[in-house]
Amino acid sequence: MRNEQEMMEMLVGFAANDSRVRLVTLEGSRTNPNIPGDAFQDFDIAYFVTDMDSFKENDQWLTVFGNRVMMQKPEDMELFPSELGNWFSYMILFEDGNKVDLTLIPISEVDDYFASSDGLVKVLLDKDGMIKNEVIANDRQYWIKKPTAKEFDDCCNEFWMTSTYVVKGLARKEILFAADHLNEIVRPNLLRMMSWQIGAKHGYSFSVGKNYKFIERYLPADSWEALLSTYSENGYPHMWKSLFICYELFRTYSKAVAETLGYPYPDYDKAITKYTENVYRYYSEQNK
The missing domain is CATH 1.20.120.330 (Nucleotidyltransferases  domain 2)
Structure with missing residues (x-):
């Protein structure tokens, strides 16, 4: 199984080399200092992108992250209505046991994202210096x-x-x-x-x-x-x-x-x- 450092370098590295991705955040338990880390934690990643459609055209670009056992695209399902508006997500289980929940968000919705955040957010990459104030993850909302x-x-x-x-x-x-x-x-x-x-x-x-x-x-x-x-x-x-x-x-x-x-x-x-x-x-x- 790839370790946390390998996964993070891969996920951030892809974004760093793709001009369509301008901002990357990590969410969830991996940002929470009060929860001990383990191999079963998901990597909850958000890519803020300039061109949503080019990513959604096909899934070929996802192969760079590894061999998939299964993938779910909630916003592409008929049985379960989308709850994310313009956002689009991929829930991916890889052969080595790692699981990534990757969400694409239009760059224009950065403010909405942080306004609706539960506090468990860490900025991993900010190419354009959009985030002016330091973001410190905390689980206060769940106390x-x-x-x-x-x-x-x-x-x-x-x-x-x-x-x-x-x-x-x-x-x-x-x-x-x-x-x-x-x-x-x-x-x-x-x-x-x-x-x-x-x-x-x-x-x-x-x-x-x-x-x-x-x-x-x-x-x-x-x-x-x-x-x-x-x-x-x-x-x-x-x-x-x-x-x-x-x-x-x-x-x-x-x-x-x-x-x-x-x-x-x-x-x-x-x-x-x-x-x-x-x-x-x-x-x-x-x-x-």
Whole structure:
């Protein structure tokens, strides 16, 4: 596998030798000093170019970067509508295991790019001195944020109300419906609440990572094991158990946040827990 230095020299070197590319930036985790580097990090590169069409005519120019295992061009797909406007991207996995996400951006949209940046940007090449102020990458946008009282109540409301859809799906023997609501709404709000408690305890000056991937570092071992157990969904008994564990964890962490921040603890818990237990008893009787 080519190392980071080799990849960066290749990607910047191509841009340096192509007059159509005027500015190059690096984005994402490789710019974040708070994330340890590894071989699986993508190279998120943006080329700001003077002639988009000449690049998009064919893909031959990409061969200079190595042999491709697979490539995706999101803005050229019909099933998934483009979200990047005039930008055009290439997501490339190479034979040696390196992955490059390369985005072409019209040079006229430099200001828009930096205005919409999440802060994790590093300038690699600026042929025309367009960037007047120093750009220092930071992940501040992803730090845990202290919730307002309304945000806290909204999270509680969403968690408990959506859990009734999980209950309904399980009672009806519609496990995919139930799993979708558990995975897409219920558990994400549990993770949100857990991150708020972590922030309340440790401060709001760091991130727990994309998809909460670093949250294990800040959770007690029993909470971590309980959280992992909620991903067991292979059958109705496991799904019911996962839901009830989510209830227990959310109750514990939301009460802790409410107490720490001085917010009222809503009565959704009591009402929905009673509702769930009633439905579960009915379900159990019907499936003896």
